[in-house]
Amino acid sequence: MKRESLLSLRTSREVLTSLDMTRIRQHAPTMLKKMRFLIARGTKEVAPHPNEIALAVELEKERRQFKRRLQVVERSIGKVLGFRRKLAATEEKNHRIMDLRLRLQRQYWKETSPLASGPDHSSTSTRTEELHQAQNRWRVQSRKAR
Numbered sequence: 001m002k003r004e005s006l007l008s009l010r011t012s013r014e015v016l017t018s019l020d021m022t023r024i025r026q027h028a029p030t031m032l033k034k035m036r037f038l039i040a041r042g043t044k045e046v047a048p049h050p051n052e053i054a055l056a057v058e059l060e061k062e063r064r065q066f067k068r069r070l071q072v073v074e075r076s077i078g079k080v081l082g083f084r085r086k087l088a089a090t091e092e093k094n095h096r097i098m099d100l101r102l103r104l105q106r107q108y109w110k111e112t113s114p115l116a117s118g119p120d121h122s123s124t125s126t127r128t129e130e131l132h133q134a135q136n137r138w139r140v141q142s143r144k145a146r
Helices: 016-025 031-041 050-112 126-144
Strands: none
Touching: none
16 A cells, blocks of 8 residues: 655744744835835935925825715715605605594595584584584484473
């Protein structure tokens, strides 16, 4: 039988510790390092002025901040619109329920009212007047019966 060798195993010499990794790792070049490199090469006129660099950094920071604020405003506008839609749906539902209740009440009073043969009871002012008249008639009749 042929013996298989494990080629993927690493020995302790091949494994790097975290300390070794930090020594090997190269950091991304910053603007300061680039400027030092340009100054060392003798091309000082190409390198931007430190105030210009600070201004560019400040402007970039301001742009990012403005973008974040716009996103916050858009999110809050979306929430407000969502709440308005929900409120409008609730109001519409309540209006439909009230219309149904009024129709059912009118239908009930048309069927049970002693004044059903009289004029239309759709308006509330005439309805209340007719109810008062009916109550007064009942009172008069009950007084005569005594």
